[in-house]
Amino acid sequence: MSNQELTEQILKKKSFLCVGLDVDLEKIPTYLLSEEDPIFSFNKAIIDATHKFCVAYKPNIAFYEANGIDGWKALEKTINYLHQEYPEIYSIADAKRGDIGNTSRMYAKTFLKDLGFDSVTVAPYMGKDSVEPFLEFENKHAILLALTSNEGAFDFQTQKIDGEELYKKVIRVSQTWENADRLMYVIGATKAEFLTEIRKIIPENFLLVPGVGTQGGKLEDVCKYGLSKNVGLLVNSSRKIIYASESSNFAEIAGAKAEILQRQMAEELRQL
Numbered sequence: 001m002s003n004q005e006l007t008e009q010i011l012k013k014k015s016f017l018c019v020g021l022d023v024d025l026e027k028i029p030t031y032l033l034s035e036e037d038p039i040f041s042f043n044k045a046i047i048d049a050t051h052k053f054c055v056a057y058k059p060n061i062a063f064y065e066a067n068g069i070d071g072w073k074a075l076e077k078t079i080n081y082l083h084q085e086y087p088e089i090y091s092i093a094d095a096k097r098g099d100i101g102n103t104s105r106m107y108a109k110t111f112l113k114d115l116g117f118d119s120v121t122v123a124p125y126m127g128k129d130s131v132e133p134f135l136e137f138e139n140k141h142a143i144l145l146a147l148t149s150n151e152g153a154f155d156f157q158t159q160k161i162d163g164e165e166l167y168k169k170v171i172r173v174s175q176t177w178e179n180a181d182r183l184m185y186v187i188g189a190t191k192a193e194f195l196t197e198i199r200k201i202i203p204e205n206f207l208l209v210p211g212v213g214t215q216g217g218k219l220e221d222v223c224k225y226g227l228s229k230n231v232g233l234l235v236n237s238s239r240k241i242i243y244a245s246e247s248s249n250f251a252e253i254a255g256a257k258a259e260i261l262q263r264q265m266a267e268e269l270r271q272l
């Protein structure tokens, strides 16, 4: 999906919500555990109940890999289901990959070609040749970790090298790479006040902003500092939506939580 198509979806649905599909078998309603594929059953119910209020889904691959082959099958079924039922929805494989070039090429093939995700999150630490294989796919994105939502972000990302914070260097230098128009960046919602500085470097790029909800990030702060004139935001919330209830109507309640965020987003977009 191109940036323009994504923006059109956002304006149509009045939402820039991304729902995180971080399926933990210890947190889903216990009655689902007797189903043939509990992870897929959970995802299907969540997707059916929330799709009207969001423009993207982000399965975090760790939650699937943790279940071995069954987890990978559930991931494949989930992305296939999205493609079949809701092809207009943007998909993010939150895999945080990146390695020497020929290895990165295999990661890129797995997520962007074989599984057919629209994007994959990538760690910038190994530099240009580790990221560029993810940028070879037309209408797909690599979402580079820039300033993450966790406390450990201050260990390296905000440290200065030659007078410039590392996260700013990551953004600025990566913008010079081949197919840089296929880059998005991860900026944690818990670091919303940094968005003013970030927007000076990349006024229009899409940012994936996780950390609203359980991690304490506030949607209003993200919008205040991060909205661009073309919106430029995908705001993710996972646990606060998908685990809002453990009862048999968990999906309906997840839908209601997603709708609350969507309404706030609609109001922000109205003021753009």
Ligand SMILES: O=c1ccn([C@@H]2O[C@H](COP(=O)(O)O)[C@@H](O)[C@H]2O)c(=O)[nH]1
Binding pocket: 020, 022, 060, 094, 147, 148, 149, 150, 186, 187, 188, 210, 211, 212, 213, 214, 215, 236, 237, 238, 239, 240
């Ligand atoms: O900086 C980052 C990068 C990725 N994440 C991921 O986003 C979701 C957040 O889940 P919540 O339940 O809404 O806290 C999760 O998959 C993280 O691994 C992040 O939080 N921060």
